[in-house]
Amino acid sequence: MTRRQVTTGLVVLAAVAAAVLLIRVLGPKGGGEEEIATDVGVHVGKIVRATLHRYVTAYGTVEPEPPGGGRPAGGAQVSAPVGGILTEIACTEGRPVERGALLFRLDTRLAEVAVAKAEKELAAAEQTYERQKKLLAADGTSQKSFQEAELGLATARSELATARTELALLEIRAPLAGTVVRIAARIGQAVEPNAVLAEVIALDRLVVTAQVPSRDAAQLKAGQPVVWGDGTGSAGEVLVVGRDVDPKTDTVLVRASLPRDSGLRPGTFLTVRIVAEERRGVLAVPEESVVPGPEGGPVLMMVEGDKAVPRPVKTSLKDAGLVEVAGEGLAEGQVVVTTDAYNITGETKIHLLDGKQAP
Template sequence: MSSRRSVVLVCALGLAVIGAYAWHANRAPQTAKPVAAGLAAPALPAQSGPVAVEVAQVRTVSLANDVSAVGTLVSNESVVLRPEVSGRILAIRFQDGQAVKRGAVLIEFDAAVQRAELQQARAGLSLAESNFTRSEDLFARKFVSQSGLDTARSQLEVARAAVALAQARYERMQIRAPFDGVLGIRNVSPGDFVKDGEALVNLEDIATLKVDFRLPELYLGRIRPGQALEVSSDVVAGETFTARVEAIDPLVDASGRAVLLRASLDNAARKLRPGVFARVRLILEERPSVLVVPEESLVPAPGGVQLVYQVADGKALRTEVRTGMRRGGVVEVVSGLEADALVVTAGQLKLRDGAPVSVVLPAAVAAGRPG
């Protein structure tokens, strides 16, 4: 028992000594290690020479204020041909998709009855003309009274009206093209009996197309008939068509707060078709002298500020600019630069205001080699 108590006492004394040492070590002041002689804090590498940059010249170009929209192509004239009377189709005088002229007979109905009525009316007219001629002769010789002559004249007018009526009924048995155009795909065949008003075939005038599109109401004060616009479509990729605004709807759509415009487009080559989706660029104003720089020359800064580095006397000068429209990879410069000035388009990340620069070719900039 005595030896066990001695071991416990020794362990307790050891723990106490270790705890005292640790408490003393933690309270000791921390001192910085001295910097060895001849050593210094690392420094950023110094600029070894001019910074290689690529530049572009500030250009003066003609630029247009415009607005873009989407629209739909519509036929200049479009109609679905329908008969005015019921009847049986005798003959079809066209091929599907054929171009026809105004007045061409397209469909003929069986008109035997109407033809007979017309012949009967013409015979009655011939008799009425003979009676009137005879009455005039007798009236001149005082053998017929004025009343008899008036009766003959009235019968003549009735006969003429009967011929006109029979002629109209006969002509209604033929479907003619109301304008020059291209026919669609017919829905009937010879021998079919069709009712009045039944759709037979569509006729489209596509030599000229209309472009219907909408713009927000805020453009009302800037649009007018006669303005030019450019039309493009995926149907003819890479090609642009010129059109003119023909009409502006006086009623603004209350639900969408948009105004409907219609333009006219020459389609003599028939590259476009009605119903096609179109992209529209309406030119609101042409500006002949606008300063522009490449988009890649702009360096955004905090607060929405746009900067460029202007090259003058071999140095890069940081210049704040105010920009306008963007079009085709260039940006309008409203203020901050003059025409023909040089701006940095590649290598801006390595520049600071007043840094010496060396203008190089694009390949040299990519490789980091000065010119």
């Protein structure tokens, strides 16, 4: 081996030794040293007792109450019973009317002439009858003449009643107390018999008619509360749960009442929630407090001292941001991690984000 080769080998060994020394000085700590402890900032809440509900959601349309139970329908189309020229509109869209109030009037001139003529004929028939009655008492007339006078009187009375009825038919009145929601006629229009002139609806007698999936309809029955919107207003109730399933949509008709003060209008598309179950006084926590555990089941992040400890639980109803929980050792008032529960895996040291110490 030459001197040059020996020198090169020594240089390589020196470089390797330096590298090993550098790794020992700057490299990771040995396994015997402790890792830096985790400390997670969290928000907390408490286990509470609450009343929770399970809802069946349905989509339907607001309609007038149908007839039933001895009550008339809550709405009606106002039609002309006879034909004629419309001469007066006595109602206004959006305004309330009483039952029997005049809504429309057709041309009454010919009918009024017929009534006046019938009244005169009745007066003449009454005079003839009274005269024949007196003569018959004095044997001054025949029984046949008296009977003819009697028949003439009855005929005159009938003809006057008919004339007055025909005149009354030209005055079209409200069939129920309610609000005029639509007028479909104008003055001077030639109206055909049975033509729809307006629609009157009792806005305090509305229902929602909805279609519910058949699998959910089995949970429903008359009398169950019905809410809509944010659920803070007055509740209605289920009136009818249909027995037939629509084979095309696999749904069942459900009709529910609406409160008198609902403020809704016919034709409104409405999402309603039917209270299918109510559970009172159950233990509940914010939904975000329950997260999937290592084995996939739900766990509740309990606050114990300065640590968050996962506890297996069973969950049930969810309502208004709360979820019903059950598990060993759970009690009202215990503190749980809320919005930050997903950031915690296993038992973890915590502190409150508002700067306070964890309970």
